[in-house]
Amino acid sequence: MDPTLVPLAFFSVAGLVFAYLAVVEKDLVKAVIFSAIQSSTYTAVLYLLRAPDTVLVYLPVAVGLYPAALLFLIGKTERGDGE
Amino acid sequence: MRKYLVLASIVLGVSALAYATTYLGALGPIGSDTRQLAKLFLMHTYNPEFPELTAMSPEAVTSIVWDFRGVDTLYETVVFYMAIVAALAIYRGVGYSAIRGAGLSVIVRVVTRILIPMNIAIAVSIAAHGYLAPGGGFQAGAALAVISVLLAVVFSASSFGKLGISLARAVILWTAGLLAIAAVVFAPVAFSAVTGVRAFLMQNYVKLDSPFAFAIHIYGQQVSGTPTWFNLAEFLAVSFGFFVIFMLLSLREDVVREQLGESRGH
Numbered sequence: 001m002d003p004t005l006v007p008l009a010f011f012s013v014a015g016l017v018f019a020y021l022a023v024v025e026k027d028l029v030k031a032v033i034f035s036a037i038q039s040s041t042y043t044a045v046l047y048l049l050r051a052p053d054t055v056l057v058y059l060p061v062a063v064g065l066y067p068a069a070l071l072f073l074i075g076k077t078e079r080g081d082g083e
Numbered sequence: 084m085r086k087y088l089v090l091a092s093i094v095l096g097v098s099a100l101a102y103a104t105t106y107l108g109a110l111g112p113i114g115s116d117t118r119q120l121a122k123l124f125l126m127h128t129y130n131p132e133f134p135e136l137t138a139m140s141p142e143a144v145t146s147i148v149w150d151f152r153g154v155d156t157l158y159e160t161v162v163f164y165m166a167i168v169a170a171l172a173i174y175r176g177v178g179y180s181a182i183r184g185a186g187l188s189v190i191v192r193v194v195t196r197i198l199i200p201m202n203i204a205i206a207v208s209i210a211a212h213g214y215l216a217p218g219g220g221f222q223a224g225a226a227l228a229v230i231s232v233l234l235a236v237v238f239s240a241s242s243f244g245k246l247g248i249s250l251a252r253a254v255i256l257w258t259a260g261l262l263a264i265a266a267v268v269f270a271p272v273a274f275s276a277v278t279g280v281r282a283f284l285m286q287n288y289v290k291l292d293s294p295f296a297f298a299i300h301i302y303g304q305q306v307s308g309t310p311t312w313f314n315l316a317e318f319l320a321v322s323f324g325f326f327v328i329f330m331l332l333s334l335r336e337d338v339v340r341e342q343l344g345e346s347r348g349h
Contacts, residue, residue, distance in 0.1 A: 053217045055217075056218055060228065064229040065225060068329070069328075072329075072332040075336075
């Protein structure tokens with residue numbers, strides 16, 4: 001068995017868990033943080049899948065710029081997710 | 084109830100995809116061999132033996148992005164350009180100089196001051212070696228754009244003005260990047276108009292019916308023709324495009340409403 005499959009499975013499952021937490025979380029700031037953690041795990045997945053070009057663009061966009069844009073927007077609206 | 088629905092949809096979705104990709108072979112053979120398409124690109128990415136087909140750039144992804152399917156990337160850049168034009172149109176009339184703010188604690192500010200030069204160095208290196216190793220203009224631009232977020236959050240939106248980064252200057256640098264891309268796109272046609280030699284838009288290296296080629300070596304250093312110049316120009320366009328966006332987004336909502344109300348007579 002390819003030894004990279006073990007960390008690949010770990011980061012994939014961790015990404016799923018944080019994706020779930022991001023969806024169900026009512027506090028939008030926490031949801032963005034969960035989403036950023038999920039993106040970090042996917043960065044590791046992409047690296048293990050030998051896609052370094054994608055890693056270099058995914059890391060700043062999905063972990064830095066995208067959560068930042070969302071946090072700025074949340075700052076202009078409301079922090080809670082209304083039903 | 085909502086939590087269970089989300090959980091069930093995730094479990095079902097993942098199970099279906101896992102089943103399709105493993106037992107049904109939906110993605111074809113994985114990991115067993117390099118695919119034919121990949122072999123084709125790898126063979127032609129840097130291959131002086133086939134001058135009419137190669138991109139003369141050792142980095143396969145950059146070759147694909149800026150040569151083999153370069154027009155696609157060009158229009159992606161145009162889409163990004165239009166999105167920023169839209170943001171500027173929405174925020175038109177908002178003065179950036181009136182912004183005041185304190186930022187975060189001194190510890191965070193000192194750490195960020197150390198991180199920013201490292202960030203700039205990494206971004207420039209990603210752009211400059213994009214033709215040779217993983218990286219490129221968009222990757223480097225996105226990496227540099229993180230600085231705009233750090234400045235806005237850690238030092239407050241007022242820090243842009245203190246550092247001499249006005250919205251107008253960011254727009255000028257962003258536009259300069261786009262003009263540089265346009266210059267590389269039109270350079271072969273301009274060359275053709277002056278010399279009479281046949282050349283095509285965005286042409287990187289020689290073609291069957293055109294001897295035009297960008298310099299592949301400069302003073303003995305491999306530079307790989309258009310991908311290098313596109314990467315550097317895209318780096319400028321993307322990084323300052325994001326700077327414009329985050330400078331606008333970091334404005335306080337009440338300040339924006341107040342200024343827009345005054346300037347538009349609401």
